[in-house]
Amino acid sequence: MAVEVRIPTILRKHTDGEKAVQAEGDTVRDLLDDLDRRYPGIAGQLLNEDGSLHRFVNVYVNDEDVRFLGALDAKLEAGDVVAILPAVAGGGSGGLKPSPPVGRGSGGLKPSPPVDQG
């Protein structure tokens, strides 16, 4: 299915500056594969090494968060509009909040060694 994909500013270096591009796929996963064929390197910014959607990347189909539509298995229809937005997130102190591995990154908090009560 041919769909329009809206590209966030930070990824437009992969699309020659284009903010909206056409790509094809019956599912979001297929779409991202197709996008990566047309614009090599873009999928690496969106997916973990295991092929799952990066925790801090938001993908929407017709304004719905794909995480509620089956994530990468979300189905696409002709004329759908897919939007990609990096998460707006951060934190004050320490490392990333403990979470499943996100592919690349500096890992989470290490537990402190037990205090010697002596």
Add this chain to the structure above:
Amino acid sequence: MLEIGQDQYRTLVAHASAEYPNEACALLAGRDGTVERVYAVPNAEASPTFYVVEPKLLLRVMTEIDDLGLDLVGIFHSHVATEAYPSRTDIELAKYDRAAYLILSLADRDAPVLRAFRIRDGQVDEEPVRVSRRSGVAG
């Protein structure tokens, strides 16, 4: 240089105080380094050490900013105990390279400190921020 109106600054400080002891976050829309509108959104994580804007709300705000012909000029969040400087997490997750990252430290509750930074490819550069007398739109 990022310019923010004093009403907008007060809105951000009030928002951060209201969310305390959790981190607060906000999206700032404007043009040419001037903040015109503040979107004081909830921290969906409700944590003292992490903030995230709920994805659907993020899309709504970004769409509205675009419809208004504005840009996302700033992403604001508070640090409740640490200094007003990007943490390692802040740097890792900073993916809006055209926006300034504003951090308000509430380490001293009586004297909040606001600083701003550009974060690009893991590189942090301080951006001067000026609180001006004009009123902007805050909400």
